[in-house]
Amino acid sequence: VRDMQILVREGPNRPPVLEPRDTCIVAGTTLEWLMRATDPDGDRITLTASSGLIPPATFTQTVNAPGAASGLFRWATECSDVRDEPYLVVVRAEDQLPIGQRLADLQPWRIRVVGPPPENLVATGQGKDVLLTWDPYVCRNASVIRVYRREGPSGFEPDTCQTGIPASTGFVLIAEVGSGEVSYLDNNGGQGLESGKEFCYMLYAEFPAPGRGQSLASNEACVAVEQDIPYLTHVSVEATAASSGQVTVRWTQPGAGVELLEGPFQYRLYRKVGQGPDGGQGYAPVARFDRLADTVFVDRGLNTLGEAYRYKLEFYHTVGGRLALYDSTSASSVRLEAEATQEGESRISLSWGYQVPWENAGRLHRIYRAVEGQAFVLIDSVAGTGAGGAYEDLGAFGGQGLLRGQVYCYYVETVGAYGIAGLPEPLLNLSQQACVLLPRVICAPALTLDELDCERFSVRETPPPYQNVLEWVPQVTGDCTEEIAYYTVYFKARLDGEWEALGTTEETRYVHGGLESFAGCYRVTATGVNGVESGPSNEECKDNCLSxxxxxxxxxxxxxxxxxxxxxxxxxxxxxxxxxxxxxxxxxxxxxxxxxxxxxxxxxxx
Structure with a gap:
């Protein structure tokens, strides 16, 4: 057994520094990867690389200057190189000093090889089916090609390292085909796709074990399925009333492909109370039309003041001499709610909702306001969502602010579109008018407390019980309401004591009797007819005559x-x-x- 002593001393030399750099590359392309290192002491550097990829990959140092070095890693990738796990290249940078003084930096660099995307995806409508075609996939070692579909375009464009199709894009897997296939017919499981909607598709390839791996996604291909159906475009509230309200319903004539259907044709329009579809239940028939050109119906005598409505449009064609349902669609009216703040800042909150087959999200919805009895004016616009929108009116329009005690009325004009070529846009629909009173606030009264005349009290001392008399003046001007239900009197015996309620009264005078002492503090609040209590009044205190x-x-x-x-x-x-x-x-x-x-x-x- 021998002992060994190792002495570690700090030397003046500092090691080189490599610039870490991971990367991705598409199989079938050549990676030319420039690796760099610097030395803080200005020493020359030797660069080397080790990996199971060398060969066939190569590494050559291209620069060896004082304090700087670089080298070129070159690798011509193939489809067989695709895999989930990255390849590892360990790069070493060592300064060129005498043995015993040299220092080095080692960095693992990772290279991920992904499959190339399927090329030239095209979607072609065939009635209610869609035929997808693409170029033969260049990587014959791929196992399957996955087919994804969604309604409407996603705008998804993957970067070099993002393989597959993430769920966040809204695409759903509908099929897997062999990697040698170049087409797929989407007939929605034999049921056909919904007419008039735009469907978009993307593909990517999966690779087999043991390496596995995926390709980049293909281009996005979209197509509108046969437009041989009517599209609901408007369910607009044109008059707001409890019994004489009016809703205008509009739709388009069937488009291309209707000539393949047999007539005569018929529209059937149904209505239900409320916005939800409720599984199609609760509808009542309101109109029938036998001409394709009849695309407007004005529904009168409605309670648009208190209710929203949903309309269902059915389109019939002739099969075997009898009318048969070909398509059905539905949409709701826009329902607006308005709520005013009861106290604090003068503000009216608006919210509106709808359930419609077109897209309202991201478009600016217009808000109109009127002071009761005056004309409506456009005050603002705000982006809507797929289900509704919200807005807070702080009175900024016109710079005058909102006045309490005033009734304000609103309606919203939503803006939407199907985004399908040939269909009208924008689609403008009105909500009902919603009016709300911005109530005056309940204000604290001004309190006074009777004074104790100590000089008089000392001349003729009165034994207890004593009493304190409170009086107050309600504040009912400006934003303060006069609709006061009652007052609450609060008392505390000491300055550092807790407030306790003595009682309530509808009067503006209160006698606090049966006291052993005059000392104590008081304050009063007012409570409105709506149950909202004001803040406390001024605090009034009385002390005993001390002698x-x-x-x-x-x-x-x-x-x-x-x-x-x-x-x-x-x-x-x-x-x-x-x-x-x-x-x-x-x-x-x-x-x-x-x-x-x-x-x-x-x-x-x-």
């Missing part, structure tokens, strides 16, 4: 004059007193605290 005068003599001889030692008769409201008597030599004669008014009879306490 404590002691005599300089005691004559306990039974004559009724100065028989006991106590404060004068004007003294009151004393809670406690500690009284001590000493003789001329400093000896304690008497001490007591039981009687706040002392009443010492001159005898010793022992």
């Amino acid at each position: 404590f005068v002691l005599p300089n003599i005691i004559t306990p001889n039974g004559d009724g004059r100065n028989d006991v030692f106590r404060p004068d008769r004007e003294t009151g409201f004393v809670r406690s007193t500690r009284f001590t008597v000493y003789n001329r030599w400093g000896g304690k004669v008497y001490e007591g605290s039981a009687d706040p008014y002392i009443n010492w009879d001159g005898t010793s306490s022992g």
Whole structure:
């Protein structure tokens, strides 16, 4: 057994520094990867790379200058190189100093090889089916090609390292085909796709074990399925009333492909109360039309003030001499709600909702406002969502602010579109008018408390019980409402005490009686007819008349004059007193605290 001593000393040399750099590459392309290193001491650097990829990959140092070096890693990738896990290349940068002084930096660099995207995806409508075609996939070692579909375009464009099709794009897997296939017919499981909608597709390839791996996604290909159906475009509230409201319903004529259907044709329009589809239940028929050109219906006599409505449009063609349902679609009216703040900042919150087959999201919906009895004006616009929108009116329009006690009315014009070529846009639909009172706030009253005349009280001391009389003036001007239901009187006996409610009254005067002391503080709140309590009034406090005068003599001889030692008769409201008597030599004669008014009879306490 031998001992070994190792001495570690800090030297002046500092190691080179490699610039870390991971990367991705598409199989079938050549990676030319420039690796760089620097040396803080200005030493020359030797760069080397080690990996199971070398060969066939190569690494050559291209620069060896004082303090800087670079080298080129070159690798011509093939489809067989695709795999989930990255390839590892370990790069070493060592400064060129005598042995024993050299320092080095080692960095693992990762290379991920992904499959190339399927090329030239094309979607072609075939009635209610869609035929997808693409170029033969260049990587024959791929196992399957996955087919994805969604409604409407996604705009998804993957970067070099993002393989597959993430769920966040909204695409759903609908099929897997062999990697040698170049087409796929999407017939929605034999049911056909929904007419009039735009469907978009993307593909990517999966690779087999053991390496597995995926390709980049293909281009996005979109197509509108046969437009041989009517499209609902408007469910617009044109008049707001409890019994004479009006809703206008519009739709398009069937487009290309309707000539392949047999007539005669018929539209059937149904209505239900509320916005939700409810599984198709609750609809009542309102109109039938036998001409394709009839695409407008004005529904009158409705309660648009209190209700939203949903309309279902059915399109019939002739099969075997009888009318048969070919397509059905539905949409709701826009329902607006308005709510005003009861207190604090003057603000009216608006929210609206709808359930429609077209897209309203991201488009600016217009908000109109009117002071009761005046014309509506456009005050603002805000982006909607797929289900509705929201807006807070702070009175910024016109710079005048919102006035409490005023009724404000609103309606919203939504803006939407199908995004399908040939269909009208924008689609403008009105909500009902919603009016709301911005109520005046409940304000705290101004409180006064009767004063205690101590000079008068000291002349003619009155024994308890005492009383305090409170009076207040309601604040009912400006934003303050006069609709006050009652007042609440609060009291605390000490400045640092807790407030307690004495009671409520509808009057503006309150007598707090049966008191042993005048001392205490008061405040009052007002509560409106809507149950909202105001903030507290000003705080008013009263103190007792404090007087404590002691005599300089005691004559306990039974004559009724100065028989006991106590404060004068004007003294009151004393809670406690500690009284001590000493003789001329400093000896304690008497001490007591039981009687706040002392009443010492001159005898010793022992």
